[in-house]
Amino acid sequence: MSCIAALSACNTTTKTVEIKERKSESLFNLPKDITEQDVLRGSITPERAWWDLQHYTLSLNVDPATKSISGSNVIKYKVLNEAQALQIELQPPMKITKAEQNGKTLEITTKGYSYFIATNADNKIGSEEAVTVYFEGMPKEAIRAPWDGGITWTKDEQGTDFVASANQGIGSSIWWPNKDHGYDEPDQGIDMHVEVPEHLMNISNGRLISTSHNQDRKTKTYHWKVINPINNYGVNINVGDYVHFGETYRGEKGALDMDYYVLSYNLDKAKKQFKEAARTIEAFEHWFGPYPFYEDSFKLVEAPYLGMEHQSSVTYGNGYQNGYLGRDRSQAGPGLLFDFIIVHEAGHEWFANNITAKDVADLWIHESFTNYSESLFLEYHFGKGTAFKYQRGSRRNPQNQKTIEGLHGVHREGSSDMYDKGGNVLHTIRQLVDSDEKWRQILRGLNKEFYHQTVTAKQVERYIAEQAQLNLAPVFDQYIRDARIPMLEYFIKEKEIDVRWANTIKSFDMPIKVNIDGEERWITPTTKWQTISLAKQAQSFNINKEFYVGSLNILGD
Numbered sequence: 326m327s328c329i330a331a332l333s334a335c336n337t338t339t340k341t342v343e344i345k346e347r348k349s350e351s352l353f354n355l356p357k358d359i360t361e362q363d364v365l366r367g368s369i370t371p372e373r374a375w376w377d378l379q380h381y382t383l384s385l386n387v388d389p390a391t392k393s394i395s396g397s398n399v400i401k402y403k404v405l406n407e408a409q410a411l412q413i414e415l416q417p418p419m420k421i422t423k424a425e426q427n428g429k430t431l432e433i434t435t436k437g438y439s440y441f442i443a444t445n446a447d448n449k450i451g452s453e454e455a456v457t458v459y460f461e462g463m464p465k466e467a468i469r470a471p472w473d474g475g476i477t478w479t480k481d482e483q484g485t486d487f488v489a490s491a492n493q494g495i496g497s498s499i500w501w502p503n504k505d506h507g508y509d510e511p512d513q514g515i516d517m518h519v520e521v522p523e524h525l526m527n528i529s530n531g532r533l534i535s536t537s538h539n540q541d542r543k544t545k546t547y548h549w550k551v552i553n554p555i556n557n558y559g560v561n562i563n564v565g566d567y568v569h570f571g572e573t574y575r576g577e578k579g580a581l582d583m584d585y586y587v588l589s590y591n592l593d594k595a596k597k598q599f600k601e602a603a604r605t606i607e608a609f610e611h612w613f614g615p616y617p618f619y620e621d622s623f624k625l626v627e628a629p630y631l632g633m634e635h636q637s638s639v640t641y642g643n644g645y646q647n648g649y650l651g652r653d654r655s656q657a658g659p660g661l662l663f664d665f666i667i668v669h670e671a672g673h674e675w676f677a678n679n680i681t682a683k684d685v686a687d688l689w690i691h692e693s694f695t696n697y698s699e700s701l702f703l704e705y706h707f708g709k710g711t712a713f714k715y716q717r718g719s720r721r722n723p724q725n726q727k728t729i730e731g732l733h734g735v736h737r738e739g740s741s742d743m744y745d746k747g748g749n750v751l752h753t754i755r756q757l758v759d760s761d762e763k764w765r766q767i768l769r770g771l772n773k774e775f776y777h778q779t780v781t782a783k784q785v786e787r788y789i790a791e792q793a794q795l796n797l798a799p800v801f802d803q804y805i806r807d808a809r810i811p812m813l814e815y816f817i818k819e820k821e822i823d824v825r826w827a828n829t830i831k832s833f834d835m836p837i838k839v840n841i842d843g844e845e846r847w848i849t850p851t852t853k854w855q856t857i858s859l860a861k862q863a864q865s866f867n868i869n870k871e872f873y874v875g876s877l878n879i880l881g882d
């Protein structure tokens with residue numbers, strides 16, 4: 326296999342290259358808690374903008390005995406503009422030892438964990454070139470995966486090595502060198518050649534192309550291939566004593582291969598619990614359109630942590646039980662009707678992997694829609710009442726202290742309210758759309774319009790507003806860019822009710838469905854007092870409970 330050659334080359338040449346630290350350009354006049362590294366990591370720097378990532382060939386040796394990883398990555402790129410240094414990230418203690426192009430060693434300078442490689446190709450605009458980067462080290466160990474990120478080196482119940490990567494947030498450059506920014510995905514996918522001790526198996530993204538036995542080294546190399554664009558935090562390794570079973574699902578785009586890799590002693594439990602997988606695909610194809618990666622198949626892979634949306638290689642560690650580790654996150658009952666990790670992480674195949682945020686500040690696109698996908702799964706299989714109850718129950722979880730939107734350009738996510746609050750924002754917008762079928766077509770339309778693309782939140786917001794033919798800008802600005810939950814204040818008088826929005830941005834004017842004396846009607850409050858005239862004094866005034874808002878009866882009676 327090519328990786329073996331690459332690895333031995335790597336091992337023999339690592340100590341000969343000197344890598345210098347780049348001089349600070351003091352270009353940055355930054356707020357206190359933002360570092361120059363944050364800007365290099367989080368923005369589309371000139372050293373990133375001039376090239377378009379085409380493909381990775383990642384060859385790795387994973388050694389559980391020394392908790393180390395070494396290998397090479399061939400980075401294929403297309404030249405968009407006049408060439409500059411090529412920026413790649415790899416976080417310590419991992420390090421890049423050498424870069425090569427056209428048979429020559431390239432000069433590298435560093436700034437923090439950003440590496441700037443001086444390419445030697447012609448780099449004619451429109452041409453395709455490749456740089457090979459060699460790397461090695463003991464990657465940061467994940468202690469609380471998937472929350473902290475890194476590599477989990479552990480043993481299964483039988484004492485066999487069980488190793489997995491998870492790196493959402495911290496980024497995939499925690500264990501392999503790549504263009505670590507969401508905006509650019511390898512258009513032609515990734516080939517992974519992963520060498521592991523011969524008694525273990527490695528499961529990665531896409532399809533298994535070949536396995537080769539390196540008898541002299543007592544290892545096996547697993548070649549996995551993804552042909553679709555893939556977000557870099559989705560690339561993963563899972564090394565352990567796996568067994569395989571699978572099925573073919575007849576879906577909207579034909580036959581979908583669904584493969585399951587679980588630890589050998591969990592096979593019986595998995596065969597029962599993973600029946601949820603096909604039911605999940607069925608529900609989500611109904612709501613979101615065809616599964617986005619038929620060519621790369623769908624997989625569930627057991628992992629030594631809770632789970633992660635690794636593209637076409639969803640990792641699972643929910644203990645073969647319903648709920649979230651056996652609990653109902655909504656506390657309303659319906660959360661125990663499904664396996665949270667299968668449903669939530671599979672939902673990300675549409676929102677995170679198909680439609681990917683360019684900037685992690687817009688990560689709510691991943692988590693809000695996927696949070697809402699849990700309700701949509703329930704709605705498809707158990708009905709609207711059950712689903713809506715689950716969605717309302719999840720309103721216990723948001724803190725409403727910080728915005729869902731993060732800080733653009735500096736690798737800063739928004740608050741974790743992007744999950745449950747985000748889902749309820751979408752549920753509220755669905756009420757505004759006021760048609761289940763139109764809402765479904767918007768969700769399907771998003772997955773078509775932005776198929777295999779990286780997007781900004783604004784693009785998604787505009788698409789929804791245009792399709793719904795609603796002015797949703799104040800709604801998104803309120804719920805995504807402000808931490809407060811709108812409060813409908815009302816004042817019941819003789820033959821009128823006065824209403825206004827409080828606790829909001831100035832322009833907030835969301836219509837809302839209310840019930841006055843048993844009669845349902847839409848009202849459109851603004852932040853100024855407004856009068857609803859009635860024939861007689863209202864005996865009851867109720868706000869439709871599907872809207873995520875608070876209310877205050879000014880007179881309190």
Ligand SMILES: [Zn+2]
Nearest residue numbers: 669673692695
């Ligand atoms: Zn998620």
